[in-house]
Amino acid sequence: MDSKYLIGIVAVIIIAVIAGAVLMGGSSTHRADDELVVAAYSHGGEPEAGFDPILGWNYLAEPLIQSTLLKMTPNMEYKNDLATSWKANSNFTQYTVNIRDDVKFTDNTTLDAEDVAFTYNEAAKNGASDLDFTSLKNATAKNSTTVVFDLNRPDSTFVDKFAYLGIVPSDSYNNNTYGSHPVGSGPYKFVQWDKGQQVILEKNNDYYGKQPEFKKLTILFEMNDAAFNSAKKHEVDVAAVPLAYANETVDGYKMNLLDTIDVRGLSLPVVNDTGNKTADGNPIGNNVTGDKAIREALSYGINRTTIAKGALNGFGYPNFDGIAHQLPWANAQVNNISDGNVTQAKKILSDAGWKDTDGDGIVEKNGTKASINVYYSAEASERQAIAVTLAEQAKEFGIEINAIGSNWDEMDSHVNSDPIVWGWGSTDPSTMYNQYYSNLSGHEYSNPASVNNSAVDGHINNAMKMDRNSSYSEWSAVSWDGSTGISPLGDAAWLWVGEIKYGYYVDDSLDISEKTALLQPHGGDIFSNIYDWHRVSSIEK
């Protein structure tokens, strides 16, 4: 009979899977001590468009193949890299950057101001959508070592962009081919890209900065359990794993947990659904989260400490406003909120007229049931855990959360109308401009909650006109300025939950110099201090 075959096949599959797990191991690829094999990379895994900074390659992280004008330091200040000096005019609408004159691309052409101007102009015109160069009007090379950036609005955060974008050679750049044959001036040069598998880089001996110790760097595009298995098989020096694996022990490896400024939270659309649509035709607003009482009840009712301990495997850190607690513009008042208060959440709801009239444990108001859909990316296990835990917690005070695992293509149409579990975090405060500035709502992932608060806009406008150190207080006021803001104390426009950590299994023979590592931005930046990595002993074979 046909079904007997089916049964047989399933039995064989189950046995094979279990046997495979038991027999995991076997031969491993050998690598020399001066070579690195790493199953870790930055945001989003293998770059679809290749290693082209203009198309998004390692925008928030060390691009390796290319180099940047400035570099971030662990104490969150910028130091010169390609740049020798930079200055901005008094209202931050024009930046002048002087660059080194001794830098060569790996194709032996000289990197000059024209290449810098070209890269920035190209990124502003044709760049990937997650690159934020909306404030750049034009970049011009004044002479071979001076670039002038003219902006169309005051933007004191433009200095952050100097640390993000790798410079490409203007003469040979072609946006169709560059991604798979990149040429740059970074610490490593490109050798080979086996799509779907790995990229091989070789040390750039002409690099002008501190030379890394390792001659060859192979980045494997393995994720999650595949990366974990590679570590178990001793095939890699570093393996990035989800937090759910971080409590395992792997022989010959130590678990390095790097601090991040990467925060997980939900956008709660603050407007009601009145039938308005975005330019792409997606609905705007949500009749449940449009009521401030619902947003407040969620903000005070859920227990972020429990989530940090549970869903984030004990590595989380509660967060209330999306600003990681290590950042200089973190808001102390907001971070002192006490949550997990179910009684308070119930009171907020009943004061606003949300009552459970039909006895199903979920409150209603004017015939609307307090039931919301929360979308999460099915690939991210920590987002799934957050969504599921939130659903359980919210039920206790009468709000129903239906967690829906999805993909970004599908979620795109829900961005402005349903809560979505987001991950955000960078040392660039302009992420707050993208998240909360009223005018930006409806454009892709900008301001998904449709925040429209003139005080918030005002603080952002002010911060954009102030130099970095003095702007911190204005950025912090976006969260809460004593009378309003986006945090639970004000509009409660987002339900921020917690900061995560990035977990890497690192071979015992390798020191990744944790103390010089940068605070990891969203997506991670494991290679930020590759110059300081050091092989302390021979690899155990």
Next chain:
Amino acid sequence: MANSNNGPSIYNPFAKLNLRTKTLITIGLSVFILVIVVISSLFINSGDITTNFQAMNKPPSFEHFFGTDWMGRDMFTRTLKGLGLSVQIGAGASILSSLIAIVLSFIGSTNRFLDGVISWLVDLFLSIPHILLIILISISLGGGAFGVTVGVALTHWTSLTRVLRAEIKQIKTSDFVKLSERFGKSKLWIARKHILPLVTTQIIVGTILIFPHAIMHEASVTFLGFGLSPHEPAIGIILSESMKYLATGNWWLALFPGLSLLILVLLFDIAGENIKKILDPTSANE
């Protein structure tokens, strides 16, 4: 099922029973277990399978028969819920499939042209891999349990249609059908009074035997990540999630749900084969 002839012993009470009783007992037992699975799964509200991060990745114990997963959820209840869902989808799909098969095979019997169209349809559907068709259909219907059910239903009617079509053709050549035609009975009358009673056995057995296929395909589709959210308890989702944690040594996440699926499918197969023996005694001697 097939052990009736190897050395009956007077000490073995089962051996004293005749084939009919044994068959009935087998059917009774398997149907009983299946019904228990479905009923108990109906009493589990998926919202009640809560996370418990204090008890993550616990191996099987008396508290958690099937252990717990990475969010500390009890795998026994999740598996039971998943099996229940599988059976429901399987039921929906096999009943729909059978209805399609009945309608198509009767339409095909009315005239030669329609018969050609229907055999062509059967060939068409058989020539596309089931799993691809199911994924295509369930995605175009917006996914979810509904999409998967319809997807499975629209792909599993082919073999039953073929069987019924052949059966009906044979019956139509028999003398009593010809006689009724001479008496001027309508085609509908012949279909109802002559053909339908004779193919009922095929229909019932066919429907039950679609079950295991439907369940397997439901599990495969959810295993591949189509249809349902990854936190929902469906057997395929449970199995695909277990793959991620096999590397960390959590063997119970795959073993018990996998075995349960296997047993469930086997039970349907046993029930189907034995019901066939009862309804169609000639096949009992095969």
